[in-house]
Structures are given as structure tokens and as C-alpha cells.
Amino acid sequence: MKKKINWAPAFFVGPHIILFAIFILLPTIYGIYASFTKWNLMNEPVWVGLDNYKTILFNQDSTFHTQFFNGMKNTFIFVGISVPLLIIIPLMIAVALEHKQVKMKNLIQSIIYIPGLISISAAALIWLLIFNKQLGITGNLFGSDVAWPATQPYAWIIIFVITVWGGVGGNMIIYRASISGVSQDLYESAELDGAGPVRRFASITLPSIRFPLIYTFVMTTGGAFNVFGQPLMMTDGGPRQSTHVLMMYIRQLAFGNGESIAGMASAMAVLLGLVILVISALQYYVMNRNAA
Amino acid sequence: MSNPLVNQIDQPLKRNTRGKKKPSDNSVSKYAAYTFLILLCLIWIIPVVFGISTSFRSQTEVVSSGFRLLPKDWTIDNYIATLTNTSTAPILRWLWNSLFIATTHTLLVVVIISLTGYGYSRMKFKGRDTLFFTLLGISFFPGVVNLIPSYKIIDAFGWVNTAWAMIIPGLAGMGNIFLVRQFMNGLPKDLDESARVDGASDFRIYLSIIVPLVKPILIVCALFSFTGSWNDFLWPVIVYTDVEKMPVTAGLLLLQDIYGNYRMIGQLMGSAILAIIPTLLLFLFAQKYFVQSINLNSGIKG
Numbered sequence: 001m002k003k004k005i006n007w008a009p010a011f012f013v014g015p016h017i018i019l020f021a022i023f024i025l026l027p028t029i030y031g032i033y034a035s036f037t038k039w040n041l042m043n044e045p046v047w048v049g050l051d052n053y054k055t056i057l058f059n060q061d062s063t064f065h066t067q068f069f070n071g072m073k074n075t076f077i078f079v080g081i082s083v084p085l086l087i088i089i090p091l092m093i094a095v096a097l098e099h100k101q102v103k104m105k106n107l108i109q110s111i112i113y114i115p116g117l118i119s120i121s122a123a124a125l126i127w128l129l130i131f132n133k134q135l136g137i138t139g140n141l142f143g144s145d146v147a148w149p150a151t152q153p154y155a156w157i158i159i160f161v162i163t164v165w166g167g168v169g170g171n172m173i174i175y176r177a178s179i180s181g182v183s184q185d186l187y188e189s190a191e192l193d194g195a196g197p198v199r200r201f202a203s204i205t206l207p208s209i210r211f212p213l214i215y216t217f218v219m220t221t222g223g224a225f226n227v228f229g230q231p232l233m234m235t236d237g238g239p240r241q242s243t244h245v246l247m248m249y250i251r252q253l254a255f256g257n258g259e260s261i262a263g264m265a266s267a268m269a270v271l272l273g274l275v276i277l278v279i280s281a282l283q284y285y286v287m288n289r290n291a292a
Numbered sequence: 293m294s295n296p297l298v299n300q301i302d303q304p305l306k307r308n309t310r311g312k313k314k315p316s317d318n319s320v321s322k323y324a325a326y327t328f329l330i331l332l333c334l335i336w337i338i339p340v341v342f343g344i345s346t347s348f349r350s351q352t353e354v355v356s357s358g359f360r361l362l363p364k365d366w367t368i369d370n371y372i373a374t375l376t377n378t379s380t381a382p383i384l385r386w387l388w389n390s391l392f393i394a395t396t397h398t399l400l401v402v403v404i405i406s407l408t409g410y411g412y413s414r415m416k417f418k419g420r421d422t423l424f425f426t427l428l429g430i431s432f433f434p435g436v437v438n439l440i441p442s443y444k445i446i447d448a449f450g451w452v453n454t455a456w457a458m459i460i461p462g463l464a465g466m467g468n469i470f471l472v473r474q475f476m477n478g479l480p481k482d483l484d485e486s487a488r489v490d491g492a493s494d495f496r497i498y499l500s501i502i503v504p505l506v507k508p509i510l511i512v513c514a515l516f517s518f519t520g521s522w523n524d525f526l527w528p529v530i531v532y533t534d535v536e537k538m539p540v541t542a543g544l545l546l547l548q549d550i551y552g553n554y555r556m557i558g559q560l561m562g563s564a565i566l567a568i569i570p571t572l573l574l575f576l577f578a579q580k581y582f583v584q585s586i587n588l589n590s591g592i593k594g
Contacts (some may be wrong), residue, residue: 008494009420012411016404016469020427023464027438027445034441041444091334096325110334110579114340116569119523121544122564128345135557137342140359165336197321226436229525232494233545247436247526253531254440262440273434280432 035270039263041254042215052267068268074231075272077156078245079224082163086220087213090168094175095201109176113169120166124233127162149235155243159230163229171216176211214287225276246272340568347561348369354557370558374566380550383563385536386543389455391570393539394521397459400411401517402510404463409472409497409506414484424473431466443530453534460520468513475509476502513583540567 035052037045055067075084093112097105110278115123131148138148186204195203206213228247231237237244246268253265341361346354347370349363374383412424442461443452451457483505484497503510525541532538534545544567551560 006417009411009415009417012407012415012494012498012521013304013423016408016464017427019460019464020431020466021403022445023442023461024431024438027441028433030444031437031439032443041440063341092328099322099325101322102325102329106579108333110575112336114572114575115336117519117523117575119341119541119571120525121541121542122567123562125544125548125560126339129346129557129561130339130342137359165339180558199310225434226526230528232550241555248503250436250439251526251530255443266437266440269436269439273437276436277432 014071031266032270034263035185035279037263037266039260039266041260041262045263048263052264053271056264056267056271064264064268067244067249068246068271070241071244071249072272072275073225073247074241074243075225075247078159078163078227078231079221081160082167082224082227083217083221084257085160086167086171086224087217089164090171090216091175094179095205097172097176098179109172112172114160115166116169118166120162121233124230125161127158128234128292131158150239152239155235155239159234159243162234163230167220169170171220171240174212174216175209178212179205180245182208185244210287214284217285217287221283222276222280225272225279249252303521343561347558347565349558351556351558370562371566373556374559374562377559380544381547381563382536383540383543384565386538386540387566387570389537390522390539390541390567393455393458394453394570397462397521398518399416400459401468402482402514405468405472405513406503406506407498408469409476410494410502412469413476414479414497414502415494428466428470434448436484439526439530446531452531453537455537457531458524458528458539462517462521468517471513472506472509475506479505489585508581511578515574515578515581518574522571 001186017186034045036047036049038051039045040046052229052290055062055064057065059065096102102108111198118126128149130136131154133147138144138146146154148158182205186208187200190200190204195232226247227245228251231243231245231249237242237248250265253268254262338361345360345362348366348367348368350369351366354362369552374381412420446452446457446461449456451460479502484501487497487501522539523541524539528539528542530547532542536541538546544563547560547563551557
């Protein structure tokens with residue numbers, strides 16, 4: 001007897017599978033393929049094997065090589081500084097908000113979350129005004145005549161300021177939701193045993209929220225590697241390319257003025273993608289092992 | 293493969309025993325917490341206030357020296373100038389584009405994720421979980437790799453410089469589907485089993501039993517989709533060259549040049565503030581969902 005095929009599941013998951021195939025699977029495969037080609041977005045890609053990778057990684061005379069490593073270095077600086085800030089500050093806020101005697105928790109939470117709703121292009125306009133030496137707060141209130149976006153280390157500082165300002169809200173909400181789920185009995189019995197606030201935080205709070213911590217750590221790091229809007233809007237990569245991150249360079253190569261060099265840009269994208277994958281995997285591995 | 297954050301939802305509900313005053317709640321830690329939070333709130337809100345107040349200042353007041361948090365003389369000239377300057381900076385047009393894109397995208401997201409979530413959670417078919425986790429695994433591959441080919445695909449569909457470029461590709465993501473599936477897995481099995489025995493079709497069960505129960509997570513996903521779409525920056529600056537067609541985030545990048553060097557700072561701030569208002573209103577309107585439904589412990593029952 002032939003079994004009748006049940007078409008109902010296709011109605012529910014089919015449309016998404018088609019979308020997934022067209023907009024995620026196909027471009028991912030094509031992106032990896034394109035990294036082995038010479039391609040200008042217009043003509044058919046021409047297979048060149050590992051040439052793009054060799055140029056990027058080993059040809060020290062090539063601007064692709066110097067720009068790639070400069071972009072990668074700046075991306076790592078951004079990740080290395082912004083990720084700890086985006087984990088630790090939200091955690092501090094969440095712990096402070098869980099203090100039993102603090103009132104108006106939701107109001108405070110909303111105020112801190114609101115910058116996360118503001119697009120980077122609008123936020124940058126506001127912060128550039130604040131750091132404007134003639135018109136802003138830093139110049140007028142603190143008498144600083146530093147041209148922030150054009151001078152290091154200030155260029156990095158304003159990028160981190162806007163990143164932290166807009167970025168802590170999301171993680172804060174996750175931590176707060178997780179901490180409020182920890183059983184109060186644990187805290188009470190720890191208090192009876194004479195454990196102070198630091199000890200309670202280290203022995204009860206942290207272990208109880210380790211899964212949200214791993215999750216936010218990996219997601220925040222992955223997001224930080226894709227940084228693009230903050231340096232583009234705030235410093236445009238300056239001064240002297242010192243905040244020029246890799247995503248800005250990839251976009252320039254593929255879509256900037258002049259001849260598109262999409263094959264080379266794809267190779268850089270694959271390399272950046274591999275770095276993100278390896279680091280996410282390491283984070284999961286190390287943190288899961290430590291937590292067990 | 294599993295999501296550690298969402299796994300917490302499956303853990304048994306632990307009740308808080310709040311409200312009992314503990315003798316050890318010393319006021320030092322209370323004031324430390326308050327000082328920290330209030331300081332932070334001030335730092336977080338001042339830029340917004342300063343941006344808004346500058347948009348209500350006259351150009352002469354802006355450039356005259358001295359710092360004032362609020363304007364001396366309030367004026368709406370900047371907004372009038374911003375809204376009527378349609379030749380170089382059609383901000384109303386950009387706002388409309390963003391609104392159309394974000395709303396359409398969000399409505400489609402809700403349809404897709406509820407259908408797909410139902411399929412992967414409440415239906416039985418061969419290879420269901422294998423299929424789901426394969427797609428999920430692939431979607432973990434960093435998106436930077438498919439950026440350039442995605443543009444090519446959009447181009448092939450003739451969608452460059454159209455709203456579809458921002459509405460459709462984002463529907464393929466797996467994150468929201470994962471959340472919805474997880475949420476639906478938490479619903480009792482006999483809920484739809486008995487309806488099925490009574491002869492209800494899958495679509496009927498989906499529409500009148502499951503969707504109403506998972507409404508909270510759908511609303512949260514909708515809010516995130518709307519703000520995500522409204523605030524997207526990298527993709528719009530790639531796919532839009534036509535000034536009339538772009539969303540407001542990309543438009544603001546142009547404004548930085550048009551009103552360059554902060555010569556027309558009031559108008560620049562007015563534009564930035566206009567671009568913030570919709571997501572801000574949505575947040576204030578739906579605050580309880582933002583705050584409650586994300587709460588991992590209370591969101592389950594709906």
C-alpha cells in the first residue's frame with residue numbers, strides 16, 4: 001500500500017525554506033566561491049584559486065595586505081575593549097537594579113534601554129555635537145579644545161562612548177530577567193551563613209546566570225566583529241586610518257567608488273567570518289567547560 | 293544544539309520571595325546602588341535632552357558661546373526648515389520609506405515565524421528536527437560572507453533602490469523562529485492533540501489555538517523586528533543610491549555632508565530627533581511587553 005504524502009508541513013515551513021535558500025544559503029555558498037575569483041560584480045567571476053588569499057595574507061607590497069591587517073587590527077581593538085564593557089556594565093546595572101530597596105526599577109531600566117532604540121546614524125549626530133569643540137558640551141563645559149574625531153586616542157574614546165551608551169540596554173535586560181529568576185532562598189541562607197554581598201554575587205548570582213552570560217558574551221563578540229556604523233559615522237576611519245575597521249574596507253572594495261573588487265572583498269569577508277566562527281566556538285568550548 | 297538562554301525557560305519556575313525586609317539590607321549598599329543608577333541615568337539621558345534642545349534653538353543661539361542645557365528662546369524654525377527642504381534632504385520621504393519598510397517587514401516576519409514555528413514545533417513529519425537544526429547551524433555562519441552576493445541577488449531581482457531590498461531578505465533569519473519554536477514546545481501536547489482528534493485541520497489549530505497562546509513572544513519578535521529594520525544601517529548604505537528611495541538611517545549619513553561641519557546644526561538635530569520618534573513611541577507604547585515578555589520566568593504562560 002502506498003503511503004499518502006502529507007503536504008501540510010510544506011505549507012507551514014516551505015515558504016521559509018525557500019527564503020532561507022535564496023537569501024542565506026545561496027549567498028553564503030556564492031560568497032565562499034567568489035573569494036576564489038576575480039570579480040567586479042558586473043562580469044562573471046573568473047576563478048583564480050587562492051590568489052586573493054595569498055595577496056591578502058602574504059604579499060607585503062600590496063595595499064590589500066596592509067589595509068586588511070590594519071582593518072583587522074582595528075576591529076580587534078574594538079572587540080577587545082567594547083565587549084568587556086558591554087558585559088560588565090550591564091551586569092553591574094542589573095545587580096544594582098535587583099537591590100531590594102531600589103525603587104522605580106522599570107523607569108531606570110527604560111532610561112538606560114532607550115539609547116538602544118536610536119539608530120547609529122541619529123545617535124552619531126547627537127554625540128558628534130556633544131564632542132564638538134565649539135558647540136558641544138566637552139568644549140563649553142570642560143574647556144577642552146580637542147578635536148575628538150580627528151585626534152587619537154579620543155577618536156577611539158568617542159566610538160566606545162557611543163557603543164556603550166547604545167549597547168548596554170539589551171544585555172542589561174537579559175541579565176536582569178535572569179537574576180530575578182534566581183531563588184531568593186539561596187541568598188537568604190547564604191546571608192544566614194554570613195556571606196557578604198561580594199561573596200553572594202560570586203557564589204550564587206554568577207553561577208546561576210552562566211548560560212545567559214555565555215550567550216550574551218558570544219553574541220556581543222560576534223556583533224562587535226561586524227562593527228561598521230560607529231567608526232563610519234563618528235570618525236570615518238580616521239585619524240590616519242586608525243579607526244578604519246575591516247567591514248568599512250570590505251564595503252569600500254565591493255561597493256565603493258571606482259572599480260569593484262568584489263572577489264578580493266569576499267576573500268576578506270571569508271577570513272573575517274572564519275575569525276568570528278573560531279572565536280565563537282572557543283568561547284562556547286571554554287565557558288561551557290568551566291561551567292560544568 | 294540548543295540555546296542556553298532559552299533553555300532556562302524550560303527550567304521549573306522558581307518563585308521569588310520579595311518584599312520581606314531583611315535586617316542586613318544596610319543603607320550603605322542601597323545608597324551605593326542608587327548613586328550608581330542615578331548617575332548612569334543622567335549620563336544616558338543628557339545626550340538625548342541636549343539633542344532635542346538644540347533642535348529648538350535658533351542658529352544664532354547655537355553658535356553664541358556658553359553652554360545651556362535648555363534653549364533660551366524656543367523656536368520650531370529648524371523643524372519647518374527641515375521638513376520643507378525637500379530638494380536636497382527629503383526627510384519626510386525618508387521617514388515614510390522607513391515606516392513602510394519596517395511595518396511591512398514586521399507584519400511578514402510575524403506571519404513567517406508563527407507558521408514556521410508551528411511547523412517545527414507542533415507538526416510531526418520525517419526529518420523535522422534534522423531539518424530545523426541543519427538550517428540553524430548554517431545560519432550561524434557569519435553573515436559578512438553573504439553580504440556581497442546578497443546584493444547581487446537583490447540586483448538580479450531588480451530590487452536595488454526599492455523597499456523590497458530591505459523587506460524580504462531579513463525574513464530568512466532563524467533567530468526569531470528559534471524563539472517561537474522554543475516557546476511553542478513549552479505548550480502542553482494534549483492542547484492540539486484533542487482538537488486534531490476532533491478533526492480540526494492544522495491551519496485551524498494553528499490559527500485558533502496556538503497563535504493566541506504565543507502572542508507575547510510574537511509581539512516581542514515584532515518589536516525587535518521593527519526597531520531592527522528601522523535602525524539598520526550597513527545594508528541600506530549598500531543598496532540605496534537613489535536619495536528619494538532610501539530609509540532615514542541612510543539619509544542621515546547624507547545629511548552629515550549636506551549640513552556639513554555643523555553649519556546648520558539645528559536642522560541636523562531636528563532630523564536626528566525626527567528619526568528617533570517612531571521607535572521611541574513604539575517602545576513607550578509597548579513597554580510592558582519589552583520588559584515583561586523578555587522576563588525569562590514569566591513569559592511562558594502568556
